[in-house]
Amino acid sequence: MKTYIIDLDGTMYSGGTNIDGAREFIDYLHSKNLPYIFLTNNATRTKKLAKEHMLNLGFKDIKEEDFFTSAMATAQYIAKNYTEKKCFMLGESGLEEALKECNLELIQENANFVVVGLDRNATYKKYSEALHHILKGAKFIATNPDRLLANNETFDIGNGAVIGMLEYASGVEAVKIGKPYQTILNILLEEKKLKKEDIILLGDNLETDIKLGYDAKIETIMVCSGVHTEKDIARLKVYPTRVVKNLRELIK
Numbered sequence: 001m002k003t004y005i006i007d008l009d010g011t012m013y014s015g016g017t018n019i020d021g022a023r024e025f026i027d028y029l030h031s032k033n034l035p036y037i038f039l040t041n042n043a044t045r046t047k048k049l050a051k052e053h054m055l056n057l058g059f060k061d062i063k064e065e066d067f068f069t070s071a072m073a074t075a076q077y078i079a080k081n082y083t084e085k086k087c088f089m090l091g092e093s094g095l096e097e098a099l100k101e102c103n104l105e106l107i108q109e110n111a112n113f114v115v116v117g118l119d120r121n122a123t124y125k126k127y128s129e130a131l132h133h134i135l136k137g138a139k140f141i142a143t144n145p146d147r148l149l150a151n152n153e154t155f156d157i158g159n160g161a162v163i164g165m166l167e168y169a170s171g172v173e174a175v176k177i178g179k180p181y182q183t184i185l186n187i188l189l190e191e192k193k194l195k196k197e198d199i200i201l202l203g204d205n206l207e208t209d210i211k212l213g214y215d216a217k218i219e220t221i222m223v224c225s226g227v228h229t230e231k232d233i234a235r236l237k238v239y240p241t242r243v244v245k246n247l248r249e250l251i252k
Helices: 022-031 047-056 070-081 093-101 124-135 159-170 182-192 206-216 232-236
Strands: 003-006 036-040 067-069 086-090 113-116 139-142 148-151 154-157 199-203 219-223 242-244
Touching (some): 047 093, 124 159
């Protein structure tokens, strides 16, 4: 029995709108006792907020432990690989919670790390403060590289665009943790005691969800409900194992 590793934005929902077929697919997994984990690059929400968001959209029997985020992976990466603890954070409550759970310190001066997740309230001043720390030698670590964030029928600027700005300004390349980088997958597999052959990666984004599986030689399912459609496969040269238009196609 394989565990579904399921993306959220663009796969389960788009902003405050359900993706057609998503609730039915999760209900199907529950009915068949098929295991799943929501693996999201979105570092903005805490586990509690992520659960509440899905319950408010009509999903049933969602638990906090169902979620694993790029914020959680980033915090664990820092805690496991470094003894330093002082982090200057660009991000929201999800990243703050994850860093604190790993006993990392959030500070404004003398940072060992600049940790960058999407921050929808960030200002020019805060971006510049992050840059100052990087220029002083703080390690530059990014939760995720998404260029776009699905929002209802359009897209918002993703964290990858912010990372690109800071990389350009500083001349320093960020260490990137989230999909498509193998770091998030390795941390998830270790935490959940799974192996690559035990999972199926399901998502809408060829550059993150599907590329993660493609590079790791893991089974992938692309759903054409978010960032990319089937016509993008040849252009991006990222090839999913299977493509579906709607998640109802996976209900047997």
